[in-house]
Structures are given as structure tokens and as C-alpha cells.
Amino acid sequence: xRGIDASIRIGGGGTQAGAHQLSTEQGxxxxxxxxxxxxxxxxxxxxxxxxxxxxxxxxxxxxxxxTAASYGRIFFVEVMGRDTGIHRHAHGIAAGAEYxxxxxxxxxxxxxxxxxxxxxxxxxxxxxxxxxxxxxxxAFKLAAEVGKRCPQFDxxxxxxxxxxxxxxxxxxxxxxAARLGAAAVEGxxxxxxxxxxxxxxxxxxxxxxxxAIAQKKMIEPDLIRLLAMLAV
Amino acid sequence: xRGIDASIRIGGGGTQAGAHQLSTEQGxxxxxxxxxxxxxxxxxxxxxxxxxxxxxxxxxxxxxxxTAASYGRIFFVEVMGRDTGIHRHAHGIAAGAEYxxxxxxxxxxxxxxxxxxxxxxxxxxxxxxxxxxxxxxxAFKLAAEVGKRCPQFDxxxxxxxxxxxxxxxxxxxxxxAARLGAAAVEGxxxxxxxxxxxxxxxxxxxxxxxxAIAQKKMIEPDLIRLLAMLAV
Amino acid sequence: xRGIDASIRIGGGGTQAGAHQLSTEQGxxxxxxxxxxxxxxxxxxxxxxxxxxxxxxxxxxxxxxxTAASYGRIFFVEVMGRDTGIHRHAHGIAAGAEYxxxxxxxxxxxxxxxxxxxxxxxxxxxxxxxxxxxxxxxAFKLAAEVGKRCPQFDxxxxxxxxxxxxxxxxxxxxxxAARLGAAAVEGxxxxxxxxxxxxxxxxxxxxxxxxAIAQKKMIEPDLIRLLAMLAV
Amino acid sequence: xRGIDASIRIGGGGTQAGAHQLSTEQGxxxxxxxxxxxxxxxxxxxxxxxxxxxxxxxxxxxxxxxTAASYGRIFFVEVMGRDTGIHRHAHGIAAGAEYxxxxxxxxxxxxxxxxxxxxxxxxxxxxxxxxxxxxxxxAFKLAAEVGKRCPQFDxxxxxxxxxxxxxxxxxxxxxxAARLGAAAVEGxxxxxxxxxxxxxxxxxxxxxxxxAIAQKKMIEPDLIRLLAMLAV
Numbered sequence: 001x002r003g004i005d006a007s008i009r010i011g012g013g014g015t016q017a018g019a020h021q022l023s024t025e026q027g028x029x030x031x032x033x034x035x036x037x038x039x040x041x042x043x044x045x046x047x048x049x050x051x052x053x054x055x056x057x058x059x060x061x062x063x064x065x066x067t068a069a070s071y072g073r074i075f076f077v078e079v080m081g082r083d084t085g086i087h088r089h090a091h092g093i094a095a096g097a098e099y100x101x102x103x104x105x106x107x108x109x110x111x112x113x114x115x116x117x118x119x120x121x122x123x124x125x126x127x128x129x130x131x132x133x134x135x136x137x138x139a140f141k142l143a144a145e146v147g148k149r150c151p152q153f154d155x156x157x158x159x160x161x162x163x164x165x166x167x168x169x170x171x172x173x174x175x176x177a178a179r180l181g182a183a184a185v186e187g188x189x190x191x192x193x194x195x196x197x198x199x200x201x202x203x204x205x206x207x208x209x210x211x212a213i214a215q216k217k218m219i220e221p222d223l224i225r226l227l228a229m230l231a232v
Numbered sequence: 233x234r235g236i237d238a239s240i241r242i243g244g245g246g247t248q249a250g251a252h253q254l255s256t257e258q259g260x261x262x263x264x265x266x267x268x269x270x271x272x273x274x275x276x277x278x279x280x281x282x283x284x285x286x287x288x289x290x291x292x293x294x295x296x297x298x299t300a301a302s303y304g305r306i307f308f309v310e311v312m313g314r315d316t317g318i319h320r321h322a323h324g325i326a327a328g329a330e331y332x333x334x335x336x337x338x339x340x341x342x343x344x345x346x347x348x349x350x351x352x353x354x355x356x357x358x359x360x361x362x363x364x365x366x367x368x369x370x371a372f373k374l375a376a377e378v379g380k381r382c383p384q385f386d387x388x389x390x391x392x393x394x395x396x397x398x399x400x401x402x403x404x405x406x407x408x409a410a411r412l413g414a415a416a417v418e419g420x421x422x423x424x425x426x427x428x429x430x431x432x433x434x435x436x437x438x439x440x441x442x443x444a445i446a447q448k449k450m451i452e453p454d455l456i457r458l459l460a461m462l463a464v
Numbered sequence: 465x466r467g468i469d470a471s472i473r474i475g476g477g478g479t480q481a482g483a484h485q486l487s488t489e490q491g492x493x494x495x496x497x498x499x500x501x502x503x504x505x506x507x508x509x510x511x512x513x514x515x516x517x518x519x520x521x522x523x524x525x526x527x528x529x530x531t532a533a534s535y536g537r538i539f540f541v542e543v544m545g546r547d548t549g550i551h552r553h554a555h556g557i558a559a560g561a562e563y564x565x566x567x568x569x570x571x572x573x574x575x576x577x578x579x580x581x582x583x584x585x586x587x588x589x590x591x592x593x594x595x596x597x598x599x600x601x602x603a604f605k606l607a608a609e610v611g612k613r614c615p616q617f618d619x620x621x622x623x624x625x626x627x628x629x630x631x632x633x634x635x636x637x638x639x640x641a642a643r644l645g646a647a648a649v650e651g652x653x654x655x656x657x658x659x660x661x662x663x664x665x666x667x668x669x670x671x672x673x674x675x676a677i678a679q680k681k682m683i684e685p686d687l688i689r690l691l692a693m694l695a696v
Numbered sequence: 697x698r699g700i701d702a703s704i705r706i707g708g709g710g711t712q713a714g715a716h717q718l719s720t721e722q723g724x725x726x727x728x729x730x731x732x733x734x735x736x737x738x739x740x741x742x743x744x745x746x747x748x749x750x751x752x753x754x755x756x757x758x759x760x761x762x763t764a765a766s767y768g769r770i771f772f773v774e775v776m777g778r779d780t781g782i783h784r785h786a787h788g789i790a791a792g793a794e795y796x797x798x799x800x801x802x803x804x805x806x807x808x809x810x811x812x813x814x815x816x817x818x819x820x821x822x823x824x825x826x827x828x829x830x831x832x833x834x835a836f837k838l839a840a841e842v843g844k845r846c847p848q849f850d851x852x853x854x855x856x857x858x859x860x861x862x863x864x865x866x867x868x869x870x871x872x873a874a875r876l877g878a879a880a881v882e883g884x885x886x887x888x889x890x891x892x893x894x895x896x897x898x899x900x901x902x903x904x905x906x907x908a909i910a911q912k913k914m915i916e917p918d919l920i921r922l923l924a925m926l927a928v
Contacts, residue, residue, distance in 0.1 A: 045666075054635040055519075056295070059399075062632065063288070066398030075394070094638035162307070162390050166298030167291075168526065171518040172636060174558035178690050201665055202509075226642050277898075286867040287751075294864065326870035400758065403750040404868060406790035410922050433897055434741075458874050520759070523863075527752070530862030539858070626771070626854050630762030631755075 004028060006193065008184045012036025012047065013213055016196055020209035029193035031184045032209060035177075037165060038081050042215025043207035044198020048180065051172040053080065053164045054090055061095035061127065064158055068125035071154060074116060074146075076128045078139035078159040088129045089223040098126040098231050101142065109142070113149055119231070120153065132161070179204065236260060238425065240416045244268025244279065245445055248428055252441035261425035263416045264441060267409075269397060270313045274447025275439030276430020280412065283404040285312065285396045286322055292392055293327035293359065300357035303386060306348060306378075308360045310371035310391040320361045321455040330358040330463050333374065341374070345381055351463070352385065364393070411436065468492060470657065472648045476500025476511065477677055480660055484673035493657035495648045496673060499641075501629060502545050506679025507671035508662020512644065515636040517544065517628045518554055525559035525591065528622055532589035535618065538580060538610075540592045542603035542623040552593045553687040562590040562695050565606065573606070577613055583695070584617065596625070643668065700724060702889065704880045708732025708743065709909055712892055716905035725889035727880045728905060731873075733861060734777045738911025739903030740894020744876065747868040749776065749860045750786055757791035757823065760854055764821035767850060770812060770842075772824045774835035774855040784825045785919040794822040794927050797838065805838070809845055815927070816849065828857070875900065 006029035009019035016032045023030040034044035037053035057079055068075050077097075081087030092100035098119045099112050112128065119126050130139040139157045147155050169177070176199065183197045183204045196212035198205055207215075238261035241251040248264045255262040266276035269285035289311055300307045309329075313319030324332035330351045331344050344360065351358050362371040371389045379387050401409070408431065415429045415436045428444035430437055439447075470493040473483035480496045487494040498508035501517035521543055532539050541561075545551030556564035562583045563576050576592065583590050594603040603621045611619050633641070640663065647661045647668045660676035662669055671679075702725040705715035712728045719726040730740035733749035753775055764771045773793075777783030788796035794815045795808050808824065815822050826835040835853045843851050865873070872895065879893045879900045892908035894901055903911075 051636065058635050058638075059632075060395050063398030064394055067394055090635060090639060093642050094635045156394055158394050159391065160395075162296055162299055162388055163292050163392075163395065166295030168523075170634070171522050171554060171558045172515065174522075175554060175687075178557050178694060179686065182690055182693055222643065223639075226646055229646055230642055283868065290867050290870075291864075322867060322871060325874050326867045400755075402866070403754050403786060403790045404747065406754075407786060407919075410789050410926055411918065414922055414925055454875065455871075458878055461878055462874055524859050527862030528858055531858055620858055622858050623855065624859075626760055626763055626852055627756050627856075627859065630759030 006030065006188050008033060008188070010035045010048070012038060012041050016041060016209055016213055020194065020213065023194040023209065029188065030209075031187050031193055031206075032196040032212070033177075033180045033184050034196050034198040034212070035180075039086055040081065040217060041196070041212060042217065043196035043200075043205065043212030044180075045200055046172075046176060047198070048173055048177045049169075051176075052167060052169045054087070054094075055170055056167055057087075057091050057160055057164050058094050060158075060160055060163065061091060061097075065095065065125070065127060068127060068156075072120075072124040073154045073156055074120060074126045074128065076130055076139040076143040076146075076155065076157045078130050078132050078157070078161070080160065080164050081131055086217060086219055086223075088131045089219055089227060092129045092227050093223060093230060095127060095129070096230065097129045097227075098123070100129040100227055101131065109145060112142075113146060115231075116146065116150065116153065132159075238262065238420050240265060240420070242267045242280070244270060244273050248273060248441055248445055252426065252445065255426040255441065261420065262441075263419050263425055263438075264428040264444070265412045265416050266428050266430040266444070267412075271318055272313065272449060273428070273444060274449065275428035275432075275437065275444030276412075277432055278404075278408060279430070280405055280409045281401075283408075284399060284401045286319070286326075287402055288399055289319075289323050289392050289396050290326050292390075292395065293323060293329075296390055297327065297357070297359060300359060300388075304352075304356040305386045305388055306352060306358045306360065308362055308371040308375040308378075308387065308389045310362050310364050310389070310393070312392065312396050313363055318449060318451055318455075320363045321451055321459060324361040324459050325455060325462060327359060327361070328462065329361045329459075330355070332361040332459055333363065341377060344374075345378060347463075348378065348382065348385065364391075470494065470652050472497060472652070474499045474512070476502060476505050480505060480673055480677055484658065484677065487658040487673065493652065494673075495651050495657055495670075496660040496676070497644045497648050498660050498662040498676070499644075503550055504545065504681060505660070505676060506681065507660035507664075507669065507676030508644075509664055510636075510640060511662070512637055512641045513633075515640075516631060516633045518551070518558075519634055520631055521551075521555055521624055521628050522558050524622075524624055524627065525555060525561075529559065529589070529591060532591060532620075536584075536588040537618045537620055538584060538590045538592065540594055540603040540607040540610075540619065540621045542594045542596050542621070542625070544624065544628050545595055550681060550683055550687075552595045553683055553691060556593040556691050557687060557694060559591060559593070560694070561593045561691075562587070564593040564691055565595065573609060576606075577610060579695075580610065580614065580617065596623075702726065702884050704729060704884070706731045706744070708734060708737050712737060712905055712909050716890065716909065719890040719905065725884065726905075727883050727889055727902075728892040728908070729876045729880050730892050730894040730908070731876075735782055736777065736913060737892070737908060738913065739892035739896075739901065739908030740876075741896055742868075742872060743894070744869055744873045745865075747872075748863060748865045750783070750790075751866055752863055753783075753787050753856055753860050754790050756854075756856055756859065757787060757793075761791065761821070761823060764823060764852075768816075768820040769850045769852055770816060770822045770824065772826055772835040772839040772842075772851065772853045774826050774828050774853070774857070776856065776860050777827055782913060782915055782919075784827045785915055785923055788825040788923050789919060789926060791823060791825070792926065793825045793923075794819070796825040796923055797827065805841060808838075809842060811927075812842065812846065812849065828855075 010033040019030045019032045022028050034041050035048035037049040039047050039050040064075050079087050088100050099115050143155050143157045192206050195206040242265040251262045251264045254260050266273050267280035269281040271279050271282040296307050311319050320332050331347050375387050375389045424438050427438040474497040483494045483496045486492050498505050499512035501513040503511050503514040528539050552564050563579050607619050607621045656670050659670040706729040715726045715728045718724050730737050731744035733745040735743050735746040760771050775783050784796050795811050839851050839853045888902050891902040
């Protein structure tokens with residue numbers, strides 16, 4: 001097509017879906033590089049940008065903790081990463097959050113209220129991590145619901161949103177980008193195409209586009225367990 | 233009162249109003265230390281926390297610019313500091329913003345739209361700084377208004393809010409805190425009270441509480457002029 | 465011993481050697497947690513502190529690049545991590561270094577000079593990463609040697625040393641610490657002792673103290689290859 | 697000269713001396729913009745880059761304090777700013793240093809040793825700020841002298857050097873740069889030349905090149921006094 005032998009597409013699910021179409025419909029040889037701060041693309045344990053976005057969010061949450069602790073407040077913090085839950089659990093543990101909303105579990109508003117009532121007495125301040133597009137309606141709706149049940153709480157909401165993006169990349173993201181970039185070029189030379197290059201269990205892997213796009217990442221179970229242990 | 237000879241009150245307008253009352257109604261000798269990230273208390277050119285909050289906001293805006301430039305977007309960024317306009321102008325200049333909403337000026341939505349139409353063609357991305365509680369209704373309302381008039385724009389809103397607070401203080405804030413803390417103690421010893429200690433034009437000053445609270449800080453006019461020059 | 469049932473020792477090689485002795489000589493049940501910014505202890509792919517120290521060093525090297533590029537200088541940067549070479553290669557790739565001294569390879573001063581002569585013409589500035597205790601004698605000695613051979617170079621030396629330590633931990637280090645801390649407690653309860661708990665290929669592992677201490681970490685070969693590709 | 701009507705020179709003492717020569721010998725209209733991280737040029741209370749370099753140094757010193765406190769060590773930290781002493785006092789106060797070497801005062805090694813003996817007992821760790829080119833010979837020589845007298849101390853040296861340069865500028869530096877840049881252009885248009893533009897006591901000023909270069913900045917006396925008060 002237009003004299004293009006091959007194309008390397010760097011991006012997340014949307015980009016790779018387009019790359020897949022380009023490959024199957026136009027016959028262009030395409031390799032995708034797994035790159036999204038949401039870490040919700042299959043074919044790589046970590047996608048480029050995830051580590052940087054996590055650390056940016058963590059700095060923000062450390063600052064929110066300063067305010068929460070000073071005033072005895074409860075903060076609902078909305079982070080990116082709707083589907084996978086990886087963001088919110090990683091953030092929750094690293095920031096010492098008292099609760100992380102898990103979309104798969106029902107009834108968790110009741111549990112949340114009960115946890116907040118206990119923790120806020122002991123600690124004075126609490127941080128609750130919510131993902132954007134959470135089925136309870138995001139941080140504002142959830143905070144309103146909790147505020148209605150517990151008028152004694154001094155509640156604030158903070159939406160990280162686009163503030164998680166951009167900035168100078170971390171070491172881990174630079175190394176990942178260097179590895180995947182080199183592997184994409186060498187993969188094309190070696191005849192691979194219509195696949196996503198990533199790192200799985202420490203090794204470079206080439207996953208067919210269709211499979212990488214369809215794959216749903218699961219929260220690592222030990223993160224859920226850890227969170228419960230550490231939030232006490 | 234309760235064996236208290238004197239009290240040093242560190243905080244902003246609310247804290248100092250309370251300090252004033254304590255002083256006049258209870259007869260306690262009180263010195264206030266001008267400390268608020270909003271920099272909206274009289275009696276000190278800069279209040280403790282302002283420099284740190286400004287730099288935190290600046291880092292966030294630098295990251296938003298990365299995203300805005302990548303996608304050709306227009307970001308409305310809501311910063312703290314309702315009344316003084318100092319925050320928003322300082323942020324606007326330092327972050328290279330294309331426009332800063334000035335509450336005192338009417339008709340500025342028209343001007344804003346006209347600026348955005350010109351700038352977005354040249355630069356691809358724009359950052360508009362809005363203060364919380366702005367009379368046009370804050371960033372979300374303003375963004376909605378602009379979006380209605382200019383459906384071609386790809387608009388995003390980011391509210392810094394509590395994310396401007398907390399964190400490790402800057403050099404300037406630590407020096408200011410050291411200076412004002414020492415001056416408050418020495419002031420009390422020297423017999424001063426019912427006043428706010430601050431730094432005005434480089435010198436330690438003691439301003440009566442009533443005056444410090446009532447004083448309205450004006451935006452430095454050269455900041456408004458600079459912004460217009462640099463945003464071109 | 466003194467009513468102590470078990471002990472958890474958090475630290476690097478020295479700490480774990482002491483833990484091993486405590487275990488074998490005093491019969492105390494000990495589990496070690498792999499924690500050193502040098503990442504030179506066996507039993508865990510990454511040790512606690514490594515990711516934070518790497519990112520701190522990276523920020524410093526980004527700043528040195530600003531100066532190197534402004535003045536057309538060659539910087540020799542001495543980083544921690546004498547033995548493993550992991551630090552220096554990771555730093556080198558992430559910082560876009562033009563050369564990384566590899567202790568295992570002889571003759572590399574000649575190669576270094578040749579690389580610098582080529583690169584400095586194209587790029588104007590160069591960064592050379594050296595490990596402390598490097599067999600060529602560290603950054604100062606190496607810089608002096610290169611300066612003698614190439615008097616035309618404007619050379620500076622920067623020793624990161626203790627500046628790599630301390631600071632707020634990254635997300636990756638906080639998660640690693642949470643995982644290893646929980647695993648150490650659960651390991652003791654499950655009857656494990658005289659071992660180091662770490663994460664190898666993504667899974668919690670308990671490695672006998674003697675083995676973890678003796679194990680020599682090798683530079684991942686793809687890092688050496690990547691560095692050569694990217695520095696061109 | 698070569699069709700150049702006027703020139704704006706951004707830099708410190710060396711740059712401005714060259715600008716002065718260009719102006720007097722070649723008749724070019726020159727305005728200098730006071731810009732050096734050393735803040736040792738006259739004609740402006742603060743020069744562009746000083747605030748950024750100070751905050752970079754402060755972050756480094758906060759990290760060194762983490763290590764010093766963990767191990768009960770004494771750190772000698774060498775910062776930039778040979779002549780003025782402003783750097784070292786500002787850093788010393790902001791970082792909570794236990795001692796700052798003052799070049800003008802004799803006998804201060806004796807005083808230093810006496811302070812360290814007292815402070816290290818109470819606090820366990822100490823930070824001593826030394827300026828590069830200090831007449832006692834810099835941090836390494838001073839540390840060796842103290843180590844000889846007090847073999848019980850666990851002493852480390854850290855040289856910030858070029859690590860203070862570069863990086864993303866702070867809000868204060870960006871505003872200062874915006875103000876001085878605009879003033880330089882407007883000054884030239886208004887007929888001013890052979891001078892340095894700066895901000896003195898909050899107002900834009902144009903100081904003749906010869907005077908700005910010759911002017912020796914003095915440490916603000918209250919900084920010396922504050923340091924003694926706070927280090928207790």
C-alpha cells in the first residue's frame with residue numbers, strides 16, 4: 001500500500017484494533033507495540049506508560065494524604081483504568097489506601113461504609129480509591145452516597161484523570177520502550193507481523209493482534225489479598 | 233486565659249479572623265503567621281505554602297500540555313485562588329497558557345473563544361486557566377459554554393483542587409516559614425500582638441489583624457500585561 | 465534466644481550474611497527480605513529500593529544531559545552497583561548514554577575513546593556511565609585517562625553516590641515491599657526459615673540464605689545488546 | 697556591527713563582562729539579562745536559575761538526610777555558589793543543616809567540631825553545608841580534617857556540583873525569566889543599553905554593566921542569625 005512495506009503501531013487497544021484492520025484488510029505488515037497507561041491491552045504484562053502513570057498518581061495520593069491527615073478527612077480518589085482494576089489496586093496498596101472499590105463485588109458500598117467507620121476512628125483520615133467509570137458511578141456519586149449515610153464524615157473528591165498522563169517517563173518505562181522498540185524492528189525483519197510485541201514473564205513475546213485485543217487482564221489475586229491485610 | 237500568655241496562629245484568613253477574635257474578646261496576646269496556599273491574606277507579599285502549591289500546579293500543567301499537544305486538545309484547568317487572581321496569572325505565564333480568565337473583566341468568553349480559534353490553528357493545543365469559584369461558574373461550565381460555540385474543539389477539563397496541596401515544601405516556603413516563625417517569637421517578646429507577621433518588600437512587617445484580613449490583594453498589573461505578550 | 469521465636473531481617477548481602485549466622489549459630493528462625501538499592505543479592509529478581517534508586521539516578525542524569533548538551537560536554541557519571549552491572553546498563557539505556565563501562569570487557573578504554581570521538585562530533589555531548597569501584601578506577605581516573613588522550617574534550621565528572629539513596633519510594637518498590645513483607649510473615653508461620661524471600665519470574669520464592677548470598681547476578685544480555693543499538 | 701542593531705545577552709558574570717566589552721569596544725547596544733544559578737551577579741536580587749538550582753539541591757539534601765538519619769552519619773555536602781554564601785545559607789536553613797561553613801569567619805573548624813560533637817549526640821545525624829572552592833578546601837578536605845579530630849564520627853561527603861544544574865524550571869524562575877525578557881526588549885526599544893536588567897525590591901531595574909559585574913552580593917544577615925537559631 002502506497003509503497004509501505006511494514007508499519008509499527010505504538011498504542012493501546014484502539015490503536016491495535018486499527019493496526020489489525022490495516023493488516024487484514026490492506027495487507028500491510030504490521031507489528032503493534034503495547035503502549036497504554038491503562039495497562040489493559042493483552043500481549044504484555046506491562047504496557048509502556050503504565051509505570052509512569054502509576055508513579056504520577058502515587059505522588060498525587062501522597063499529597064492528598066497530607067491534607068486528609070491534617071483535617072481528618074475522607075478522600076475519594078478517582079484513578080484511570082476502568083476495566084482491569086490493576087491501577088486501583090496497585091495505587092491502593094502503594095498509597096496505603098483504606099479501601100479500594102472492586103467492580104466485580106456487589107454490596108461493597110455497605111462494606112465501604114463499615115470500613116470507613118472503623119478506620120476513620122483509628123486513623124482520623126481515609127483514602128478510598130475508585131476507578132473512573134466504576135459501576136457505582138465514579139468518585140462523585142459514590143462520595144455522595146457515603147455522605148448521605150454518614151453525615152459526620154468530612155468528605156472530599158479528587159479526580160486524577162488527565163493529570164496521570166504526560167511527564168518524564170520512569171526508568172521501567174524507558175527500558176520497556178527500548179526493549180519493545182528493538183523487538184518490533186527485529187520481529188519485522190524476522191518475518192513476524194499482525195501481532196503485538198510485549199514482555200510476558202520476562203521474555204519478549206509476539207501475540208496475534210486479535211488475541212491481544214480480546215485478552216482481559218485480571219487483577220493479580222495477591223494484590224486483593226494484600227490490600228485487605230495492609231489497610232487494617 | 234487558662235494560663236496562656238500568648239498564642240501564635242499559623243494560617244490564612246479564617247485562622248487569622250479567629251485569632252483576632254481571641255485577641256480582642258479574650259485578651260490573649262496573639263500573633264498570626266501568614267500561611268495559606270491561596271496567598272489571599274494581607275500583611276505579607278507571599279504567604280507560606282503559596283510557592284509550593286504553585287510549583288505543584290505547574291508540574292501538573294506541564295503534564296497536561298504533553299497530552300494537549302499530542303492530541304491537539306484544549307484544556308480548561310481549574311486552579312485554586314478564587315479572589316486574588318495571582319494564582320491563575322502566575323500559573324498561566326509559567327505554564328505558557330494561551331488564556332487566563334480574569335473575573336473582573338466582562339465579555340471575556342467572547343474574547344476567549346476568539347483567542348482559542350486563532351491559537352488552536354497555530355499551536356494545535358491550548359491551555360486555559362480558570363479559578364475555582366470563577367463567576368462564569370468554574371472550568372466545567374466554561375468548557376461547556378465554549379464547546380457549545382465551537383463544536384470543532386476537542387475539549388478536556390482538569391480540576392487541580394486538593395491536588396495542589398501537601399507535598400514537600402519548596403526552598404522559598406521553608407525560608408519564609410523560618411523567617412516568619414522566628415519573627416513571630418521575637419515579636420511577642422518585643423511586646424507586639426494582635427497582628428500578622430509577614431514579609432513586605434523584603435522586610436519583616438507586623439500588620440494589625442483587622443487590616444491584614446480586610447486587605448484585598450491585587451494582581452500585579454505587569455502579570456496581566458506579560459500574559460498577553462507571551463500567549464501570542 | 466532471649467525469648468525471640470523468629471526474626472525478619474530486611475537488607476542486602478551484609479544483613480543477610482548476619483541473618484544466616486544468627487540462624488545457624490544461635491538457632492533463631494530467620495527469614496530475610498531482599499532489600500538493597502544495589503540489587504546485588506540473589507533470591508529476588510529485584511530487591512527493594514532498586515527501582516527508587518534507579519529513578520533518582522535517572523532524574524539526575526536527565527539534568528546532566530541538559531548541561532552536557534548546552535555546553536557540548538562529555539560527562540562521566542559514576543553510579544552505584546559495583547558488581548552486577550545492572551545499574552549501569554539500566555541507567556545507560558534509560559538516560560540515552562553514549563557508553564557504559566563494562567568491567568568484564570578489557571580494552572574498553574580504547575573503544576570508549578573511539579566511540580566518544582565519533583559521537584561527540586554528531587551529538588555535541590556525551591554521557592559515559594561508570595560504576596563506583598570500577599576496575600579502571602572509577603569516574604575520576606577514567607575521565608583523566610580520556611582527557612589525556614583527547615585534550616579537545618570538555619570533560620566533567622559527576623559522582624551520584626549517596627545522592628541515589630533516600631527519597632520517597634516508587635510504586636514498584638512499595639508493591640514489592642508489601643508483597644515481600646507479607647510473604648515473610650506467612651513464610652515464618654508456614655515453618656520456613658533460614659532463607660531469603662524474594663520474587664523470581666513473578667512468583668514468591670524462598671531461597672536458602674547461603675545460596676542467595678553466594679548467587680552472582682548477571683547483566684541481562686539483551687541490555688548490553690540494546691545499549692549498543694541505541695547509543696548510535 | 698554586521699548589521700546587528702542590538703543584542704540581548706542572557707547569563708552570569710562572564711557573559712555580562714563579554715557583553716560589556718561588546719558594548720564599549722564595538723558600539724553594539726547590549727542589554728544583559730541576569731541569569732546564573734550562582735546568583736552572584738549584581739543588578740538583580742535573584743538571577744534566573746537560582747530558585748530552580750536551590751530546589752534541586754534541597755531535594756538532594758532531603759534524601760541525604762534520610763541516609764544520615766538511618767545510619768547516624770555526618771554528611772558534608774558541597775553546594776555551588778562560592779562567593780556569595782547565599783546558596784549555602786539558604787540551603788542550610790531549608791534543609792535543616794546543623795552547620796554552614798562561612799568563609800568570612802576564621803576559626804570555624806573548631807566551632808564546627810564543637811557543634812558536631814553536641815548535635816550528633818542529640819540528633820544522631822548531622823548535615824554540614826560547604827561551598828565549592830571554600831577556603832578550607834571544599835567538602836573533602838574539611839571532612840578529612842574533622843575525621844582526624846573526631847575518629848568516632850561516621851562521615852560521608854557528597855558533592856552536588858553539576859547535579860544542581862538543568863531540569864525543569866520552577867514557577868519563580870519562569871516568572872522571573874518572563875519579566876526580565878520582556879523588560880529587556882522594552883528597555884532596548886526605550887533606548888537603554890549597556891546595562892543589566894534585573895528585579896530589585898520587586899521593581900524592574902537597569903544597572904550599568906560595570907556596576908552589576910563589580911557588585912558583591914552579601915549574605916542577608918538574618919539568614920546567618922536564623923541558621924544559628926534553627927540548628928539548635
